[in-house]
Amino acid sequence: MEKLNVEKIREDFPILNQEVNNNPLAYLDSAATTQKPLSVIRAMEKYNRSSNANIHRGAYTLSIKATEEYDKAREKVRDFINSPSTSSIIFTKNTTEAINLVAFSYGLDNIGEGDEIVVLITEHHSNILPWQMLVQRNKAILKFVYLNEEGLVDMNDYKEKVTDKTKLIATGHISNALGTINPVKEIIEYGHEKGAIVLIDGAQAVPHMKVDIQELDPDFYVFSGHKMLGPMGIGILYGRKEILESMSPFLSGGDMIEYVEEQSSTYGELPYKFEAGTQNVEAAVGLKSAIEYLEDIGLENIKKHEMKLTQYALERMKEIPYVTIYGPENIKNRSSVISFNIDDVHPHDVATILDSYGVAVRAGHHCAQPLMKHLGINATCRASFYLYNTIEEVDQFIESLKNVRKWLGYGS
Amino acid sequence: MDLNSIYTELIMEHNQSGHNKRHLDDPDHKERGHNPSCGDDLTLELEFDGDIIKDAAFTGHGCAISQASTSMMIDLIKGKSKREAYNLVDTFIGMIKKEVTDEKELEILEDAFILQNISNMPARVKCAVLAWHALQESIKEDVR
Numbered sequence: 001m002e003k004l005n006v007e008k009i010r011e012d013f014p015i016l017n018q019e020v021n022n023n024p025l026a027y028l029d030s031a032a033t034t035q036k037p038l039s040v041i042r043a044m045e046k047y048n049r050s051s052n053a054n055i056h057r058g059a060y061t062l063s064i065k066a067t068e069e070y071d072k073a074r075e076k077v078r079d080f081i082n083s084p085s086t087s088s089i090i091f092t093k094n095t096t097e098a099i100n101l102v103a104f105s106y107g108l109d110n111i112g113e114g115d116e117i118v119v120l121i122t123e124h125h126s127n128i129l130p131w132q133m134l135v136q137r138n139k140a141i142l143k144f145v146y147l148n149e150e151g152l153v154d155m156n157d158y159k160e161k162v163t164d165k166t167k168l169i170a171t172g173h174i175s176n177a178l179g180t181i182n183p184v185k186e187i188i189e190y191g192h193e194k195g196a197i198v199l200i201d202g203a204q205a206v207p208h209m210k211v212d213i214q215e216l217d218p219d220f221y222v223f224s225g226h227k228m229l230g231p232m233g234i235g236i237l238y239g240r241k242e243i244l245e246s247m248s249p250f251l252s253g254g255d256m257i258e259y260v261e262e263q264s265s266t267y268g269e270l271p272y273k274f275e276a277g278t279q280n281v282e283a284a285v286g287l288k289s290a291i292e293y294l295e296d297i298g299l300e301n302i303k304k305h306e307m308k309l310t311q312y313a314l315e316r317m318k319e320i321p322y323v324t325i326y327g328p329e330n331i332k333n334r335s336s337v338i339s340f341n342i343d344d345v346h347p348h349d350v351a352t353i354l355d356s357y358g359v360a361v362r363a364g365h366h367c368a369q370p371l372m373k374h375l376g377i378n379a380t381c382r383a384s385f386y387l388y389n390t391i392e393e394v395d396q397f398i399e400s401l402k403n404v405r406k407w408l409g410y411g412s
Numbered sequence: 413m414d415l416n417s418i419y420t421e422l423i424m425e426h427n428q429s430g431h432n433k434r435h436l437d438d439p440d441h442k443e444r445g446h447n448p449s450c451g452d453d454l455t456l457e458l459e460f461d462g463d464i465i466k467d468a469a470f471t472g473h474g475c476a477i478s479q480a481s482t483s484m485m486i487d488l489i490k491g492k493s494k495r496e497a498y499n500l501v502d503t504f505i506g507m508i509k510k511e512v513t514d515e516k517e518l519e520i521l522e523d524a525f526i527l528q529n530i531s532n533m534p535a536r537v538k539c540a541v542l543a544w545h546a547l548q549e550s551i552k553e554d555v556r
Contacts, residue, residue, distance in 0.1 A: 346475035348450055349419075352536060356415045365451045372451070378473050379451045407415055408476055409424035 023358030031384035043289035073284035098222035098237035103130035173205035178327035179337030230290035234283035306336035357400035426480035445546035482543035
């Protein structure tokens with residue numbers, strides 16, 4: 001497909017075709033979760049109608065069919081992010097679980113007293129709390145890298161914070177709260193030079209841009225299915241094979257074993273070592289279908305479309321004197337997320353008022369309280385765009401914004 | 413959803429006036445109320461004269477609903493006994509949870525009665541009850 005046809009795309013997303021509070025729904029919260037195209041919904045239905053059974057169980061036909069579907073989904077993910085091997089792709093519940101897996105399985109055994117972990121101030125709580133728990137337990141140290149005047153990662157600060165004591169660096173690829181695209185290739189290269197392991201949280205990146213594991217060369221890369229048109233309940237951990245092989249299991253139990261004795265056991269091979277218990281096979285099937293949908297439209301086309309919307313929205317918002325926009329000034333450093341506030345109106349009131357006009361935006365701290373504190377604000381509103389959003393929806397959002405202050409008794 | 417029933421003049425008045433948003437000179441008790449899901453954060457300050465709530469005020473930040481609700485509560489409880497205040501909290505939370513619907517019973521809430529409409533907005537219930545829970549925490553030991 002050469003150019004993205006948004007009208008045609010919207011036909012694939014029946015949920016978007018509804019009214020909210022007597023206005024057409026403008027769903028501008030895809031950074032929180034995305035909607036599912038019919039093909040994803042149908043793929044999961046088809047799996048449940050024809051192939052559902054527990055995987056890796058017995059020799060009967062249905063179980064074999066389910067196992068094949070699950071394996072195909074893993075291979076699809078490998079191909080999508082260009083991972084060097086399929087066994088490096090571990091299915092988890094979500095990004096959060098994937099980071100916890102690394103913190104507890106890798107971190108507890110390899111990061112000890114006095115060792116340092118470096119994260120960015122823009123991280124989501126899911127990329128802070130697992131490290132906090134780890135450093136508290138193992139008496140290690142957690143360090144934060146701050147932003148420069150342009151609102152970007154201060155690479156000088158980064159290079160100061162990473163020392164020969166740094167064992168692990170964990171950064172988001174794209175900030176969920178500000179939409180900033182971080183220079184992860186540079187971050188990874190420098191981290192490796194200093195002998196550290198690097199984890200990249202790609203939850204906000206993989207849905208919107210081509211991520212090539214072999215080009216970036218991170219040690220761990222994590223993301224979620226539900227932010228890329230797939231279902232909730234499936235996340236992905238890519239791990240460098242040698243590192244994954246050296247790690248102990250995170251969860252243990254069924255399906256991840258080789259031999260089990262009364263007092264000790266040996267574990268299965270990768271990736272099964274990290275997939276204990278019954279897995280979310282239908283979500284894996286849905287994720288595969290979501291990737292196929294994204295590939296069919298083309299990530300380049302999606303990116304162009306959503307950045308056109310972002311640029312238009314930013315321009316229109318800048319015309320409104322009482323709107324403050326956060327995040328990088330240069331659109332080249334931005335993804336399709338706009339964090340903003342309206343003078344004298346709390347973000348929750350803004351979100352409630354926008355909802356009355358059918359516009360769905362997020363309000364709050366975006367699971368990034370340390371960032372909010374660093375910026376000296378309590379909360380923001382956040383609008384985020386994806387392939388199914390339209391210029392008309394941006395207009396609806398802007399016109400609704402202009403009404404907000406009136407509801408709170410201000411002149412304009 | 414009718415915004416007129418939420419962002420009423422009275423709520424706007426309480427949100428903007430700020431007459432209860434200050435520090436007390438010598439509070440007997442401070443109670444912080446925090447809503448981690450949205451970041452609303454306020455501290456209630458109370459001054460007692462024996463069993464009577466002699467003065468009350470608050471600081472902190474939050475949405476119009478939480479700010480107005482806090483201010484209305486402070487107007488309502490000043491000069492009341494701890495027991496009376498505790499019962500008012502019970503009635504208010506009952507109203508927001510739709511457990512108390514009898515208008516006669518709700519009259520005692522005075523201005524705060526206007527927040528009844530919030531009971532139809534699940535996303536905003538926590539904003540309305542934040543300060544009331546803080547007050548409940550502050551005096552529950554004394555009214556047992």
